[in-house]
Amino acid sequence: VDLDTARGAPAPGVNQADPRPGMVELGPGYLDPALLPAALMRRWVGAALGRWGAQTLCYGADSGPMPLRAALADTAARMDAMPCPADQVLTTAGTSAALDRLAVLLAADGRAVLTEAVSYDLGREIFVERGVRTVAVPGPHDDVDVAELRRAAVRAARDTGRPPALYLIPTFHNPTGRVLDATRRREVAALAEQLGLLVIEDQAYAQLHYDTPPPPGLRGYGADPERVVSLYSFAKCLGPGVRLGWLVAGPVLAGRLSADAARRSGGGPNHFAAMAVAAALLEGGFDRHLRWLRGRLRMRRDALLDALAGELPGGYQACPPAGGYFLWLRLPPGLPGESLVRAAERAGVAVAPGRRFGGDGAAVRLCFAACAPERLRLGARRLLDAVRTVYP
């Protein structure tokens, strides 16, 4: 069976959401199943079993299997342009699980979390659900306002008696696609150092650049290693069903994160998947897949942008991303994204309302990772029809 092409109708009840027939789905932040490496994964599972045998089926090392952590430490060192010891790398069951574990620690410590005004809504929800106080810091949709951050951090420290954490998506932001430049990263790292913040850097899309790689992660700007924890995920490049991610933290926090009763009892999360991914990294198949995927995503971004180019009325502003999954479409001031979402649904294209992510709500998020280029062109035509029916 060719797993990459053998695809009938999806079996119901297997996945979180199924595409609706006839609808162009630009709403959810998913990767098109046609871009998921099902056949490669079968090879990597076989390679892991061939190389490590029954060790793939034993409880995994609490911090994650060393062959994978060593390869990931090399990746982090390359991306952040600074050394990364493997004992500062931990595997996770994805970024959501890592955020949840951090939320438990922050709640126990009585620390608040600052977030960007516009941010990944479900990430923020994880903190809220664990009883962590979150504070959305005002700022432009395409940058962070460091002076506002400082004010909010000082206020939160005064209110709680502890320096807060900062949840930040510096690279190919969800939902805006924005990349923080090196200057801003340096300023945020300096602020963290000065005020004792913990920056929770969500790098879920950081490896998905289309052309030049993004600037180094926050770790690369000289702050004390305990001031930054960087979260990565295989969800966005191999598939969310793999349920595997990894993080880089300073030695103290890494020790605290791995000294978890659930890890002592069950070992590192998703050990079997971790061993298959280790095989992928060691045999070079992962890098080849990543290069291929970046090219596919670039083509999809271009298909959507080209279909919208010159067709959007005044006041609309598409923010072209240099990586990741999302195009952020700013609407004329005062026009709520929900109006366009409803009109778009009627026209047969789903988009996500900007307000879900915070900010002024005059925006929608378009995910171009889930559809083939011809579907994106159809979705863009339907969206433009919808745009003509709504007025500020």
Ligand SMILES: Cc1ncc(COP(=O)(O)O)c(C=O)c1O
């Ligand atoms: C910014 C961001 N962080 C984390 C996640 C979730 O990652 P994971 O699937 O690894 O839990 C997503 C998925 O949409 C995301 O966009």
